[in-house]
Amino acid sequence: MNEKNITVDVSGADLSSKDSLNLDADQIHKIKVSFGADPDGETQDPISEFLYEKFRHITIEEAIDVLKTSIVYHDDDVNFPNEVMAKIQQIVEGPEAYGADIEVFERDAKVEATLIKFHSPYPEVRAVTSPFDDTEESAETFRAYFWGILWTIIGTGMNQFFSPRQPSISLSAGILQIFLMPCGKLTEYLPDWGFTFRGKRHSINPGPWTYKEQMFATIIFSVSIGGAYASLYNILVDRLPMYYDAAWATVGYQFLLVFSTQFVGFGFAGVMRRLIVYPVRAVWPTLLPTLALNKALAATETKKTINGWTISRYRFFLITFAAAFLYFWIPNYLFGATSYFNWMTWIKPDNFDLAVITGSIGGLGVNPIPTFDWTVVNYNSPLTIPFFSQMNQYIGSLIAGIVLIPAVFYTNYKWSGYLPVNSNQIFTNTGVRYNVTRVLTKGLLDYDKYMSYGPPFYTAANLVVYGAFFALYPFAIIYTFVVDWTAIKNSALDLWQTIKNPRRSNFENHDDPHSKMMSHYREVPDWWFVVVLIIALVLGIIMVQVYKETNTPVWGIFFAIGINFIFLIPITLIYAVTGFSFGLNVLVELIIGYIMPGNGTALNILKCYGYNIDGQAQSYISDQKMAHYAKIPPIAIFKGQMISTVFQCLVSVGIVNWQLSNIDGLCTKDQAQKFSCPGANTFFSASVFWGVIGPKKVFNGLYPILQWCFLIGALAPIPCLLAKRYFPKTTRYFQPTLIIGGMLQFAPYNLSYLTAGMYASFAFMHYLRKRYLTWWEKYNYVLSSSLTAGCAFSAVIIFFTVQYHPKDIVWWGNNVPYEGLDASLPGRLEIPEDPGYIGPSPENYP
Numbered sequence: 001m002n003e004k005n006i007t008v009d010v011s012g013a014d015l016s017s018k019d020s021l022n023l024d025a026d027q028i029h030k031i032k033v034s035f036g037a038d039p040d041g042e043t044q045d046p047i048s049e050f051l052y053e054k055f056r057h058i059t060i061e062e063a064i065d066v067l068k069t070s071i072v073y074h075d076d077d078v079n080f081p082n083e084v085m086a087k088i089q090q091i092v093e094g095p096e097a098y099g100a101d102i103e104v105f106e107r108d109a110k111v112e113a114t115l116i117k118f119h120s121p122y123p124e125v126r127a128v129t130s131p132f133d134d135t136e137e138s139a140e141t142f143r144a145y146f147w148g149i150l151w152t153i154i155g156t157g158m159n160q161f162f163s164p165r166q167p168s169i170s171l172s173a174g175i176l177q178i179f180l181m182p183c184g185k186l187t188e189y190l191p192d193w194g195f196t197f198r199g200k201r202h203s204i205n206p207g208p209w210t211y212k213e214q215m216f217a218t219i220i221f222s223v224s225i226g227g228a229y230a231s232l233y234n235i236l237v238d239r240l241p242m243y244y245d246a247a248w249a250t251v252g253y254q255f256l257l258v259f260s261t262q263f264v265g266f267g268f269a270g271v272m273r274r275l276i277v278y279p280v281r282a283v284w285p286t287l288l289p290t291l292a293l294n295k296a297l298a299a300t301e302t303k304k305t306i307n308g309w310t311i312s313r314y315r316f317f318l319i320t321f322a323a324a325f326l327y328f329w330i331p332n333y334l335f336g337a338t339s340y341f342n343w344m345t346w347i348k349p350d351n352f353d354l355a356v357i358t359g360s361i362g363g364l365g366v367n368p369i370p371t372f373d374w375t376v377v378n379y380n381s382p383l384t385i386p387f388f389s390q391m392n393q394y395i396g397s398l399i400a401g402i403v404l405i406p407a408v409f410y411t412n413y414k415w416s417g418y419l420p421v422n423s424n425q426i427f428t429n430t431g432v433r434y435n436v437t438r439v440l441t442k443g444l445l446d447y448d449k450y451m452s453y454g455p456p457f458y459t460a461a462n463l464v465v466y467g468a469f470f471a472l473y474p475f476a477i478i479y480t481f482v483v484d485w486t487a488i489k490n491s492a493l494d495l496w497q498t499i500k501n502p503r504r505s506n507f508e509n510h511d512d513p514h515s516k517m518m519s520h521y522r523e524v525p526d527w528w529f530v531v532v533l534i535i536a537l538v539l540g541i542i543m544v545q546v547y548k549e550t551n552t553p554v555w556g557i558f559f560a561i562g563i564n565f566i567f568l569i570p571i572t573l574i575y576a577v578t579g580f581s582f583g584l585n586v587l588v589e590l591i592i593g594y595i596m597p598g599n600g601t602a603l604n605i606l607k608c609y610g611y612n613i614d615g616q617a618q619s620y621i622s623d624q625k626m627a628h629y630a631k632i633p634p635i636a637i638f639k640g641q642m643i644s645t646v647f648q649c650l651v652s653v654g655i656v657n658w659q660l661s662n663i664d665g666l667c668t669k670d671q672a673q674k675f676s677c678p679g680a681n682t683f684f685s686a687s688v689f690w691g692v693i694g695p696k697k698v699f700n701g702l703y704p705i706l707q708w709c710f711l712i713g714a715l716a717p718i719p720c721l722l723a724k725r726y727f728p729k730t731t732r733y734f735q736p737t738l739i740i741g742g743m744l745q746f747a748p749y750n751l752s753y754l755t756a757g758m759y760a761s762f763a764f765m766h767y768l769r770k771r772y773l774t775w776w777e778k779y780n781y782v783l784s785s786s787l788t789a790g791c792a793f794s795a796v797i798i799f800f801t802v803q804y805h806p807k808d809i810v811w812w813g814n815n816v817p818y819e820g821l822d823a824s825l826p827g828r829l830e831i832p833e834d835p836g837y838i839g840p841s842p843e844n845y846p
Contacts, residue, residue: 023107027107028052031111032045032048032052035111035114036048036126036774038302038305039305039306044302045304046132046302047130047131051131054117054118055111058110058113058114060106062113063112063114064091064092066116066117067112067116070116071085071089074121075728076724076728076732078735079281079386080121080122081122082732084112084121087108088109088112091108091112117513118513121280123773123777124285124777124780124781125288127778128288128292129291129630130631133517135520137210137211138206138207139210139215139216139632139633139636140632140636141213143184143187143213144184145217147180147184147217148220148221149220151179151217151221152644154171154176155224156224156225156227156647156651156652157651158170159226159227160231160652160655160656163232163679164666164675165673165675165676166674166676166678169795171225171792172225172788173218173221173222174290174788174789175789175796177290177294178789178793180214180218181214184214188205188208188209189205190204191205209298212630214294214298215294215298216637216640219623219627219637220641220643220644221644223619223623223644223645223648224645224648226619227648227652228261228648228652229612229615230258230262230612231254231258231653231655233608233680234604235254235257235653235660236667237604237684240667240680242437242667243667243680244600244684248547251653253543256540256546257540257605260536260537260609261536261540261608261612261613262612262649263535263539264536264537264561264612264616265615266616267530267532267533267534268533268568268617269529269621269624270524270528271526272568272617273621273624274494275487275569275573276572276573276576278506278510278515280510281577283576284576284625285579286381286384286579287625289384289781289782289784289785289788291626291630291781293317293781293785294630295313296313296785297317301313306778306779309775309778313779316779316783317782317785320786320790321787321789321793324787324791325791327790328373328374328375328790328791328794328798329794329798330372331375332794333803334809336813336817337813338372338373339371339376339817340752341360341369341371341817342358342359342360342363342752342817342820343367345358349820350821351821352821352825352828355820355821355822355825356421359821359822359825360750361818361822361825362420363750363822364401364421364422364750364751365750365751365755366401366402366751367751367752367755370755370756371753374787374788374791375795376756377760378784378787378791380393380757381784382758383765384579384781385579385580387761387762390757390758390761391761392733392735392742393580393738393742394755394758396738396739396742396743397745397751397754400464400742400745404464405460405464408464413460413463414703415457415838416459416460417828418829418831420826420827421459421460421461421825421827422460422746423461424461424748426456426457426689427458428454428457429455429837429838430831431838434685440688440692444598445598445694452842454842455693455698455701455702455846456689456693456698457702457838457839458703459747461746461747462747464743464746465744465747467709469587469744470706471712471713472737472741472744474710474713474714475714475717475736475740476574477567477570478717479720479721479736480569480570480574484573488569488573490509494509498526499526502525502526514629515628518628518631518634521635522633522635524635524638532642537557537561549601550601551599551601556596557609559591559606560606560610561609563587563610564584564613564614564617567584567587567614568613568614571618572617572621574737574738580738581618583611583615584610584614585610588609589603589686589690589695590695592606592691593691593696594694594695596691597691598694599691600691600692602691603690603691620641624637663675667681701845702840720736764780
């Protein structure tokens with residue numbers, strides 16, 4: 001943030017009175033409308049009444065002070081509304097510079113200051129939160145725990161069970177929120193039975209189901225329903241005979257691995273609270289739809305007219321949910337071409353270049369009208385992630401999809417012209433899919449088999465994606481630490497002050513309204529998180545020491561934890577502000593592959609730590625921020641997340657072991673119920689590629705240029721930071737980290753998954769947000785949640801009714817996307833007859 005000396009001339013303004021403005025009824029109503037009141041004035045809105053009272057009692061001097069502080073704090077804040085920043089900058093220059101009489105000047109200054117000081121400077125946060133808190137409202141109740149844990153078990157169990165299936169099926173948090181609401185309402189009819197403990201009554205029915213109970217139960221299951229990473233991948237690959245067939249990988253090993261990897265991230269979450277939970281600038285746009293949906297379902301709403309719309313959030317949700325549920329039958333079952341709308345390839349289905357550039361299935365997706373399927377439009381959450389974030393990522397995707405990948409492919413760089421342009425698979429030197437088992441003996445690299453079969457080869461898109469990954473890692477660390485150094489330094493100092501004075505409040509340096517409200521609740525001591533971290537670490541050490549067959553050194557666990565701690569700050573900072581995130585799996589695979597070559601099992605275990613720690617930490621932290629917005633007591637969230645994760649681990653391990661024992665042909669290509677395990681196959685291939693064959697053979701031998709991407713990523717921040725420093729206004733929305741991140745959206749995805757979302761983002765996150773702010777605040781996030789939940793629920797019904805035992809509709813509208821080259825896109829060049837392969841000769845294999 002740039003420090004500025006701001007002076008203001010408020011001569012003529014009455015600074016002595018807290019209510020110096022002489023306002024008539026019409027002016028008062030206009031002020032209340034700016035705080036969200038009904039423009040027709042028919043009903044009173046508690047939020048606007050609350051903010052108006054704050055407006056009446058703030059002096060112009062206090063208001064100017066708030067605005068001056070905000071200009072400095074939000075100077076480089078890309079989420080702070082640009083038009084509001086321009087307005088308050090004019091206000092602090094005084095009435096004459098503002099170009100209004102003294103009464104208008106005072107009124108506008110106090111309105112903007114009231115919103116900032118007593119609610120939030122961000123319209124998206126004001127749309128889903130309240131500026132006041134009812135500390136007596138129930139949150140941590142027996143029934144909230146019951147329903148939260150029950151839906152954790154159901155959601156985790158179902159998602160774990162169906163995750164190996166292709167196509168898969170899942171229960172999202174949005175669907176469970178909808179199911180949760182009637183469950184909570186049902187308990188209102190139970191008798192008021194309970195007991196009193198330490199002066200507090202605990203009952204199975206303390207009264208009406210509250211918004212806080214709805215949020216608390218939602219947080220309990222949302223942190224865990226995705227399943228445990230180790231049970232989704234590691235256990236299947238360890239145990240199944242077509243993979244490593246490790247008899248030693250017993251239930252004891254599985255529990256140690258799952259519990260350790262799931263809880264290490266939890267320990268990190270406590271350290272990160274000061275940096276990405278408490279600060280106002282940590283908006284966390286990705287969690288706002290969850291808050292909006294629960295607000296529509298459970299919160300009391302005041303009827304008001306917004307741009308001619310009088311419909312409540314709840315009714316709006318029901319109507320759009322039902323519409324999405326019905327409509328999704330069209331792209332998902334009845335008319336599949338509306339999902340993969342690769343219409344340009346229909347013009348000439350056998351045109352190779354047309355399929356490469358415009359194809360939605362195997363091509364690069366350069367298509368102005370790519371889909372009519374919300375699940376494709378919503379690929380990058382266009383109604384959630386800020387418009388500037390979408391735009392920067394889309395620019396990166398355009399650079400990759402229109403320039404870099406075609407350049408690599410059409411110049412046949414490193415034999416990529418012989419392979420499909422946008423596949424995420426690896427290939428042999430004869431252009432067929434690489435079968436990693438052909439180079440293994442008992443799970444280890446067999447040198448003779450490798451020399452006979454040859455090294456793996458990457459497609460053009462995969463080369464660009466890996467290059468972007470390698471550049472992104474150093475770039476993100478350097479750029480983020482420089483740009484956000486003040487916030488990082490202040491958070492570190494805050495942590496140090498807490499270490500010196502453990503009784504010091506975590507909210508001492510945070511005076512925004514949400515932190516002030518949360519300061520009334522007992523905080524979770526830092527040492528609780530440290531204890532969780534230590535226990536999880538001990539479980540991991542026990543695992544590798546007891547199960548020697550893992551061939552995993554103890555220092556490997558510390559290495560994975562250390563590299564996660566380094567990257568956790570930039571990754572979560574970027575995610576909290578922009579909604580963009582990236583994993584450390586490629587970096588961990590690369591490093592472990594170099595320092596521990598030939599050890600696929602060790603790589604899998606350390607990859608589980610390396611990828612899962614940051615992922616779990618982000619999940620825990622985002623739920624803590626959600627609780628911060630919803631005013632759920634921190635102690636309750638800590639207990640709820642801990643209990644939920646324990647059930648997640650138990651259910652995940654139980655389900656995967658049942659599958660191993662009872663599903664015939666699990667993870668085979670022709671499994672009768674389609675449990676073919678595409679994720680586990682990719683995980684196993686990566687473990688062989690990185691851990692057994694090793695990156696040294698591939699990158700040193702075949703693709704040495706990829707290593708230079710690390711240097712590019714380390715040097716690229718210099719011109720970007722100089723541009724930010726000397727052209728701050730021009731580069732306000734320039735986010736180079738996101739541009740590089742946009743290049744990751746290929747192999748197998750492409751521009752067709754992003755273009756329609758870009759249109760939606762412009763319409764809702766830019767145009768409507770700017771022109772119809774009150775409508776946008778009320779309906780935007782509800783619409784995002786309802787469309788997503790409606791499609792997800794429809795997918796569940798379609799799956800069990802017409803897809804589990806296939807009842808396909810065979811007609812042109814379902815067949816046309818797959819009838820051209822786009823569906824089976826080969827390489828551009830034919831493998832030469834002499835010598836019959838591509839790449840180096842066998843005697844020169846790396």
